[in-house]
Amino acid sequence: MVSLKACGQSYVFVLVNSHDKWEGRVQHVEQEELVVKAITGDEDSFTLLMNEMQGRLYRMALSYVRNKDDALEIVQETVYKAFISIHKLQKPQYFSTWLIKISVNCALDYIRKSKKIIYMDIDIEDSYVPEDSGDVIDLYEALRVLDEKTRLAIVMRYFEDMPMKEIANILDMPLSSVKSIIYRGLEKLKINLEESEYNG
Amino acid sequence: MDDKLKRLQQAYNDIEILDELSLATRRGIEKGKLHQQKTRATKRRVKWITSIVAAMFIFFTISINTLPAFAGSLEQVPVLGKLVSVLHFSKGNAGGGVIQDGTDVNFITVKQQEGCDQIILNFAQNNEPQQIANSFNMKFTEYPNTMTIFVGGARRFSAAKDLETLKQSNYIQDAYQIITMDDSAIRFNITFKEPVTYEVKEYKDPAQVVIKLTSDKENAVNLPPVYSLRTVSMPYGEEIGMAEEMMFELEGLRVLKDQEGSFLVEAGYYNTEAEALAQLKRIQSEYGVDSLLIEKRSNLQIPEFISTDISTEKN
16 A cells, blocks of 8 residues: 655545555546536546445445345445435535445435344344355444444444544534544444554 | 454455446436436426416516407406406496495596506595405596596595696596585596597505506597587586486486586487487486587587576577
8 A cells, every 4th residue: 555645735645456445546636527527417427436436335335234235225325316416516525525425324214214223232133144254244243233323433434444524524423422432332342442543 | 453453344345346236326327317307307397387477477468458358358367466457348338346335535646657647546444545446437438538437335535636636647638526416436537638548457455446548649530529418517516416317327428527617417429410309309208307408519529618598598
């Protein structure tokens, strides 16, 4: 991983070898151009942006709902909502935050509607059998102990490497609350981080 | 970093990206496109409807102002808000309003505009502007060009003082009140200097009757004189009222002011003296009125002052 800090710019270019999660960030500048075009109604630019982001959206969705069909549905709904409202996006640089916020809201809606919400800290759904195996099961199993907002916050912070401020914005919560739910979440996961690592 | 967290991160990154993912994204975009098409179609429809409504409104406004027949057919449509109706005159006769009582026809104004004048009648009930006009009737007659306005249920005529100001209008020769034996109505005449076209609109909230006058000089033809069947000149008062009541059912009956400010009752006018004479005799026998005389009068001429003495001489 190579990090470059652009002079006078607040964003960081992170170059990674091939992982699609990071590809969007490699093309950060290009992404902003695409966003500008997409805002003005350019469908091709929007499609490219979605192709870039779909992996992230899917992984995040899957970590909320643990079921690939539901996750795909959440992605579809997120893309749909983004498509019909991208013209309202005023600051292209916040595209990712904006899209993830849509995705989180879609996921929360979906969970509410389908009542598939699993309050992990209250009850455990024993009938559920994960489709994947190995480490993925570990991930699901681990996350099961967290309530939905904490899970979202931890996924965004540690798996998506998003800044606390952005997470607070997406979850519509004060920064201090986000920090405290993440702290409590990590405790529940029995993960010990150095203070600096936790603060991100 | 904690090992467990690293493992979880790895597991997260290892989540398999399914082929269906691109399909889901595609479907999301298609759904969005469909939504946009629908929204655009709706917007277009709304635009169309708006422009059609606007066009109809313009058409309606033009038509209602220019075609009395059209206005008559649409007067029940409450599109113009406060406009109640555009009066449709039939044989110079039209009416509107609703039956009410205790009204004061409190003031009349005249608005002079380019090419037309407007006379506005206002109604009040207990010194408050009335919402709906009283039942009223307007009759337009010629020799001289006169509009007789009758307002039923009117106990007061505060606007009587305004009649004088109506003469400010370029088209109005005179405006005067007529005695009405029935004290629950008021009547007044407006005499025009020249041939005019008139359009009358009734409004509500507040109640107003607007008479729009425009010159009709261009279309005026030289009308031959007529033979008017009339009484002698009398001062404003009961005598006039009684004379009118005696011939109440006669068609074309009207009270007019003469050149000297006295009043007379006219029992119609006729194209020839012979016709007038025949009618005079009929009235004499049927109504027992033998005080009528015949006056030859040209189109815009105000009736002459004819005193009892002259009538005696003529008879």
